[in-house]
Amino acid sequence: xxxxxxxxxxxxxxxxxxxxxxxxxxxxxxxxxxxxxxxxxxxxxxxxxxxxxxxxxxxxxxxxxxxxxxxxxxxxxxxxxxxxxxxxxxxxxxxxxxxxxxxxxxxxxxxxxxxxxxxxx
Amino acid sequence: xxxxxxxxxxxxxxxxxxxxxxxxxxxxxxxxxxxxxxxxxxxxxxxxxxxxxxxxxxxxxxxxxxxxxxxxxxxxxxxxxxxxxxxxxxxxxxxxxxxxxxxxxxxxxxxxxxxxxxxxxxxxxxxxxxxxxxxxxxxxxxxxxxxxxxxxxxxxxxxxxxxxxxxxxxxxxxxxxxxxxxxxxxxxxxxxxxxxxxxxxxxxxx
Numbered sequence: 413x414x415x416x417x418x419x420x421x422x423x424x425x426x427x428x429x430x431x432x433x434x435x436x437x438x439x440x441x442x443x444x445x446x447x448x449x450x451x452x453x454x455x456x457x458x459x460x461x462x463x464x465x466x467x468x469x470x471x472x473x474x475x476x477x478x479x480x481x482x483x484x485x486x487x488x489x490x491x492x493x494x495x496x497x498x499x500x501x502x503x504x505x506x507x508x509x510x511x512x513x514x515x516x517x518x519x520x521x522x523x524x525x526x527x528x529x530x531x532x533x
Numbered sequence: 534x535x536x537x538x539x540x541x542x543x544x545x546x547x548x549x550x551x552x553x554x555x556x557x558x559x560x561x562x563x564x565x566x567x568x569x570x571x572x573x574x575x576x577x578x579x580x581x582x583x584x585x586x587x588x589x590x591x592x593x594x595x596x597x598x599x600x601x602x603x604x605x606x607x608x609x610x611x612x613x614x615x616x617x618x619x620x621x622x623x624x625x626x627x628x629x630x631x632x633x634x635x636x637x638x639x640x641x642x643x644x645x646x647x648x649x650x651x652x653x654x655x656x657x658x659x660x661x662x663x664x665x666x667x668x669x670x671x672x673x674x675x676x677x678x679x680x681x682x683x684x685x686x687x688x689x690x691x692x693x694x695x696x697x698x699x700x701x702x703x704x705x706x707x708x709x710x711x712x713x714x715x716x717x718x719x720x721x722x723x724x725x726x727x728x729x730x731x732x733x734x735x736x737x738x739x
């Protein structure tokens with residue numbers, strides 16, 4: 413077994429473990445935002461670990477550029493997905509306030525509503 | 534490459550500079566093409582450049598004035614910090630996924646941003662959303678306030694920690710990619726915020 417094999421043997425299961433916890437979180441977290449956190453981010457870490465693990469087994473190092481691209485696009489797209497979910501969920505009121513310590517966005521919305529009322533009256 | 538420049542012609546900007554701005558993107562697209570084909574022979578490069586120019590012509594992509602400066606050392610540090618933050622918070626969320634997930638709490642905090650650059654704000658919010666513990670919900674562009682959902686957050690102390698983490702991430706992005714003007718503005722705003730904080734705490738103690 414070479415050093416590359418050992419790296420693969422460590423990185424691949426580690427990545428799989430992160431993907432597993434992300435999925436478990438997706439099922440078990442009670443709130444929508446918690447699920448978004450679990451669904452998007454541990455999976456990004458998992459993908460990077462799996463790709464890094466796979467990179468050690470490549471016959472041709474040039475192919476590693478493709479793996480790099482896969483990771484890059486994951487980094488570019490995951491935040492977009494997470495933010496879109498978060499925004500839509502919040503504006504539709506799909507937020508369980510019982511699970512929030514503070515909600516300063518609600519305060520800000522409240523304030524701007526009061527301002528609007530003041531303008532109207 | 535010359536056709537789109539009339540579509541996005543901006544007054545007061547020399548054509549040469551506009552072309553230069555597009556050139557970076559065209560080179561990037563060509564690079565993608567070469568990587569995906571897997572060989573860097575002259576034919577592939579020429580074909581890639583042709584496709585990039587064709588994309589520009591067909592889509593009439595607007596010219597984005599990119600006012601960024603790249604500081605390699607700071608960027609490496611930034612990537613390192615984000616990688617560490619990602620790992621640490623992924624482990625924390627993983628722990629909560631396995632141990633009493635129903636008791637995990639979150640918080641939405643308002644964090645006033647000190648930079649006013651559109652591009653930097655986009656980068657900061659994307660960077661924050663990459664870190665497992667935080668998720669940008671809303672951006673108030675006029676006042677420059679970011680609304681971030683963080684998890685797991687269980688007490689006032691971790692709310693403060695979340696806020697500090699958001700500010701630190703912003704500072705790292707500004708210092709890695711901001712122009713000198715962005716950094717100056719950032720530092721000025723920072724002083725103002727510090728002063729406002731001090732005044733607030735004085736009022737509270739009274």
